[in-house]
Amino acid sequence: MPNTLPLLEAEYPAAARLLSPLGRRAELPLGIPQQSAQAAGCERQATIGQITAGSGLPLTLPALASHFTELDPKSAFLYAPTAGIRALREAWKVRMNLPGTSLPVVTNGMSHGLSIVADLFSSPEHPIVLAQPYWDNYETIWHMRNGAEMLDFPFFGADRRFNLGGMSDRLDALRGPATLLLNFPNNPTGYAPTHAEAEAIVARIHAHPHPLAVLCDDAYAGLYFSEACYGKSLFGALAAGADRERLLVCKVDGATKELVFFGGRVGFLTFSAEGAVGEALVEKASAVLRGTISSVNAPAQAAVLAALRDPNLVAQQEEVFGVLRRRYTALSSALLAEGVDALPFNSGCFAMLQLRPDQDAQEVRMRLIREQSTGVIAVPSANALRVAFCSIDEVDIPDLVRRVAAVVNG
Amino acid sequence: MPNTLPLLEAEYPAAARLLSPLGRRAELPLGIPQQSAQAAGCERQATIGQITAGSGLPLTLPALASHFTELDPKSAFLYAPTAGIRALREAWKVRMNLPGTSLPVVTNGMSHGLSIVADLFSSPEHPIVLAQPYWDNYETIWHMRNGAEMLDFPFFGADRRFNLGGMSDRLDALRGPATLLLNFPNNPTGYAPTHAEAEAIVARIHAHPHPLAVLCDDAYAGLYFSEACYGKSLFGALAAGADRERLLVCKVDGATKELVFFGGRVGFLTFSAEGAVGEALVEKASAVLRGTISSVNAPAQAAVLAALRDPNLVAQQEEVFGVLRRRYTALSSALLAEGVDALPFNSGCFAMLQLRPDQDAQEVRMRLIREQSTGVIAVPSANALRVAFCSIDEVDIPDLVRRVAAVVNG
Numbered sequence: 001m002p003n004t005l006p007l008l009e010a011e012y013p014a015a016a017r018l019l020s021p022l023g024r025r026a027e028l029p030l031g032i033p034q035q036s037a038q039a040a041g042c043e044r045q046a047t048i049g050q051i052t053a054g055s056g057l058p059l060t061l062p063a064l065a066s067h068f069t070e071l072d073p074k075s076a077f078l079y080a081p082t083a084g085i086r087a088l089r090e091a092w093k094v095r096m097n098l099p100g101t102s103l104p105v106v107t108n109g110m111s112h113g114l115s116i117v118a119d120l121f122s123s124p125e126h127p128i129v130l131a132q133p134y135w136d137n138y139e140t141i142w143h144m145r146n147g148a149e150m151l152d153f154p155f156f157g158a159d160r161r162f163n164l165g166g167m168s169d170r171l172d173a174l175r176g177p178a179t180l181l182l183n184f185p186n187n188p189t190g191y192a193p194t195h196a197e198a199e200a201i202v203a204r205i206h207a208h209p210h211p212l213a214v215l216c217d218d219a220y221a222g223l224y225f226s227e228a229c230y231g232k233s234l235f236g237a238l239a240a241g242a243d244r245e246r247l248l249v250c251k252v253d254g255a256t257k258e259l260v261f262f263g264g265r266v267g268f269l270t271f272s273a274e275g276a277v278g279e280a281l282v283e284k285a286s287a288v289l290r291g292t293i294s295s296v297n298a299p300a301q302a303a304v305l306a307a308l309r310d311p312n313l314v315a316q317q318e319e320v321f322g323v324l325r326r327r328y329t330a331l332s333s334a335l336l337a338e339g340v341d342a343l344p345f346n347s348g349c350f351a352m353l354q355l356r357p358d359q360d361a362q363e364v365r366m367r368l369i370r371e372q373s374t375g376v377i378a379v380p381s382a383n384a385l386r387v388a389f390c391s392i393d394e395v396d397i398p399d400l401v402r403r404v405a406a407v408v409n410g
Numbered sequence: 411m412p413n414t415l416p417l418l419e420a421e422y423p424a425a426a427r428l429l430s431p432l433g434r435r436a437e438l439p440l441g442i443p444q445q446s447a448q449a450a451g452c453e454r455q456a457t458i459g460q461i462t463a464g465s466g467l468p469l470t471l472p473a474l475a476s477h478f479t480e481l482d483p484k485s486a487f488l489y490a491p492t493a494g495i496r497a498l499r500e501a502w503k504v505r506m507n508l509p510g511t512s513l514p515v516v517t518n519g520m521s522h523g524l525s526i527v528a529d530l531f532s533s534p535e536h537p538i539v540l541a542q543p544y545w546d547n548y549e550t551i552w553h554m555r556n557g558a559e560m561l562d563f564p565f566f567g568a569d570r571r572f573n574l575g576g577m578s579d580r581l582d583a584l585r586g587p588a589t590l591l592l593n594f595p596n597n598p599t600g601y602a603p604t605h606a607e608a609e610a611i612v613a614r615i616h617a618h619p620h621p622l623a624v625l626c627d628d629a630y631a632g633l634y635f636s637e638a639c640y641g642k643s644l645f646g647a648l649a650a651g652a653d654r655e656r657l658l659v660c661k662v663d664g665a666t667k668e669l670v671f672f673g674g675r676v677g678f679l680t681f682s683a684e685g686a687v688g689e690a691l692v693e694k695a696s697a698v699l700r701g702t703i704s705s706v707n708a709p710a711q712a713a714v715l716a717a718l719r720d721p722n723l724v725a726q727q728e729e730v731f732g733v734l735r736r737r738y739t740a741l742s743s744a745l746l747a748e749g750v751d752a753l754p755f756n757s758g759c760f761a762m763l764q765l766r767p768d769q770d771a772q773e774v775r776m777r778l779i780r781e782q783s784t785g786v787i788a789v790p791s792a793n794a795l796r797v798a799f800c801s802i803d804e805v806d807i808p809d810l811v812r813r814v815a816a817v818v819n820g
Contacts, residue, residue: 292522375450
């Protein structure tokens with residue numbers, strides 16, 4: 001593979017300037033996969049280090065293969081290409097339906113997409129701006145692993161709306177390349193921006209004068225429960241107006257929540273560039289992917305592809321969405337009825353309950369376990385509790401909230 | 411989680427000294443998984459960010475879930491634990507049957523195990539010693555990704571035996587912590603040490619005076635075709651005599667070849683320490699794993715576990731092994747019959763053909779494609795060709811070798 005850095009420097013200067021030292025040197029070697037590809041049409045093929053029948057079909061063990069059904073054997077049991085099964089990448093791109101973006105790279109779940117973006121663009125010199133509280137794995141990925149500084153701002157302002165001012169202040173203070181992480185619908189708050197908030201966020205980012213990689217962590221894509229929500233990823237609007245001197249946009253999404261396949265680890269990473277420039281970014285991501293896991297598990301990719309082609313998929317997704325929406329409605333009503341102080345939530349899987357200044361989140365969490373046999377997550381940085389309504393049956397939600405209220409309002 | 415570094419410093423000084431800067435700071439946060447675990451027995455559970463029925467069973471989409479059969483739904487469709495499904499880790503440990511070693515960590519294929527070992531123990535200050543030629547992804551993992559120096563030595567000596575002297579010279583020159591990579595059966599040579607060679611390698615390593623992490627890349631474990639082979643991993647013998655002041659041994663193996671599940675990406679990483687010290691190393695590996703992919707795909711883990719419990723597995727593995735052994739025998743005979751200069755090979759998936767000094771490996775490879783419609787891999791660093799007999803039917807091997815001989819001996 002040729003070095004793609006000169007192309008990025010010429011055609012997408014922001015991307016080139018955003019690269020970390022690892023990102024700059026990330027390159028696929030001209031190795032065995034390329035030599036195999038050149039010999040693809042040969043009558044005798046002795047290039048491939050996989051145990052196959054001469055026909056190229058896998059030689060599988062029934063004790064194992066019998067657990068996978070109606071999947072193309074070559075796709076499911078042999079190595080997938082580094083960037084993922086091509087037909088799956090194309091199907092996901094069609095589903096996103098956004099012009100001017102790259103073909104997605106298949107990642108091993110969404111964490112892996114985040115980790116690749118962190119490897120490519122973050123370092124001790126390239127910090128990350130993000131709302132607080134945030135998922136603890138962000139700290140493991142960016143700070144522990146890549147040594148990046150975490151420049152956080154409170155998710156909600158004093159008015160309990162998305163804290164655009166806090167985000168803006170952090171961006172104002174930047175003097176060089178950085179990443180901005182946007183996670184909507186948000187974990188842990190369960191909040192997604194309104195139309196007006198979305199427009200303001202996009203406008204602020206488009207006005208940023210320095211190289212900025214915006215990472216849309218769209219883990220909870222599609223789970224919007226209020227008409228007020230903007231109701232889609234900011235990736236499209238951000239990418240559409242991206243000035244290549246200043247802005248790169250990356251989208252991480254996947255089958256984990258959208259196809260309710262938590263164990264499958266099928267994620268996607270897409271960049272705000274098509275054609276050769278998009279391919280150059282895909283190659284950088286593929287080099288990091290090859291250097292961590294070689295390739296993503298193939299049966300799960302094949303199953304997601306089969307599901308995307310299944311005409312019943314959308315109805316099945318809507319059924320699960322309906323279950324979640326009813327849980328959301330039940331939780332909203334019960335919190336109101338019991339007078340529990342909930343922060344705004346309109347999407348995703350969670351709600352966050354605000355504790356009083358005289359309450360300690362870890363202490364309240366432990367009391368809920370002991371006194372009410374009720375498990376929630378403590379979010380000490382916001383002095384709040386996170387309630388996952390995605391895993392509680394609708395019928396049990398009033399009882400859950402009564403138990404929480406007994407301690408929180410006590 | 412408590413910081414495990416003091417424990418390693420006290421109980422396994424070599425491991426502590428071998429850690430890279432990332433390895434030193436690798437730690438699992440006291441995060442959501444731990445809070446969930448504390449609430450495990452509660453009547454109301456709102457900790458888990460997965461979409462489930464209240465019973466904890468996954469809410470799956472039939473369009474997707476129908477492709478997986480006879481797997482425990484919780485194991486297959488929900489997140490696996492960070493270090494892997496516990497029963498699978500235990501089953502793999504029983505299968506290894508080695509005392510004094512850790513419970514294996516499940517990795518996303520063997521590349522991921524290599525990459526975790528590289529992250530934990532390699533850096534620009536901690537080089538890696540390895541035989542040349544080597545798999546090109548080693549360079550991506552150690553050099554591109556972690557900036558480690560690659561200190562190589564020729565795999566075969568002038569006598570066409572394993573080059574113990576070359577390995578020894580590289581070790582002699584070390585003054586501080588380093589990794590030694592041993593890949594037997596080897597890619598690309600298809601060679602594994604004899605009993606005498608294995609003993610000499612182990613003795614040389616046990617005599618090394620500085621902290622050394624030996625990584626046994628056992629990707630091709632079990633594929634031995636000659637009585638002369640030592641016939642098992644060096645991990646057991648190395649770990650059994652490991653002085654904790656000087657030697658850490660890591661084993662990477664997996665279902666990829668052993669269960670003929672190339673697409674599955676189920677690998678294992680095991681350390682030469684049991685009990686709390688083994689757990690401390692497992693925790694370091696888990697922290698890196700969480701910061702790259704969060705967890706390994708669950709359906710493949712569940713399927714490998716089911717296969718390991720299937721009484722028919724061993725017979726099915728032996729059937730595939732028989733296919734490979736017949737291909738090995740056919741290739742050996744055909745090379746002899748055609749007078750092709752093959753380097754010694756006795757195991758694994760490959761054979762390496764030595765070219766004459768006046769031949770160029772890439773040129774010969776391209777001629778084989780053009781003139782003989784035959785694909786092999788060029789190994790320029792050894793002026794050799796790699797032939798993968800694992801993917802050629804026995805009946806086609808004589809014809810393959812005739813085509814190769816027509817160019818190579820021409």
